[in-house]
Amino acid sequence: MQVYNSTSAFKEGHAIWVIPDAASSSWNQKIDWHCNLLLTRTKHKTTKPLPKNWETSGAKEKLNIKESTASLNYTCITAKKNFPCEIIIEIPYTNNISQWISEIQTLSLNFNELPLRIFLPKNSDPSAFEELWTKNKKHISLVKETYE
Numbered sequence: 001m002q003v004y005n006s007t008s009a010f011k012e013g014h015a016i017w018v019i020p021d022a023a024s025s026s027w028n029q030k031i032d033w034h035c036n037l038l039l040t041r042t043k044h045k046t047t048k049p050l051p052k053n054w055e056t057s058g059a060k061e062k063l064n065i066k067e068s069t070a071s072l073n074y075t076c077i078t079a080k081k082n083f084p085c086e087i088i089i090e091i092p093y094t095n096n097i098s099q100w101i102s103e104i105q106t107l108s109l110n111f112n113e114l115p116l117r118i119f120l121p122k123n124s125d126p127s128a129f130e131e132l133w134t135k136n137k138k139h140i141s142l143v144k145e146t147y148e
Contacts, residue, residue, distance in 0.1 A: 003141070004141060005144055006143075013117070016086060016087055019031060019090050035088070039077055073091070073092055097132065104116075105135050108135060119142075120145055
């Protein structure tokens with residue numbers, strides 16, 4: 001597991017970047033700025049409901065459309081144009097590093113050992129993260145919070 005500082009945080013090498021929410025990390029705001037505030041805009045976007053006439057016409061059933069009632073806590077954006085990664089996932093930090101790491105590990109099961117770069121929340125110690133991370137550490141790198 002590598003630990004990067006602010007000068008090497010944006011270098012190539014990891015397909016997925018995981019960041020905490022804006023209140024928990026200055027990295028969030030920097031990354032969001034370079035993505036033209038896409039994280040912020042995505043969080044404020046609402047899903048439009050299907051047209052009412054689809055219910056009566058049977059189009060919904062013919063096309064096998066199911067409306068999701070699931071509510072995810074994550075915000076995910078594509079980042080190819082702005083950063084050397086495929087996607088950026090924001091996972092809110094609730095001042096519980098163990099819970100936050102557990103959420104990242106659960107989410108990482110969907111990514112088949114793709115390299116992850118994890119931007120740590122404020123006041124988080126990389127060594128504590130390494131102790132709590134129970135999965136393969138080979139494809140993981142950490143970026144310490146900066147204090148500017």
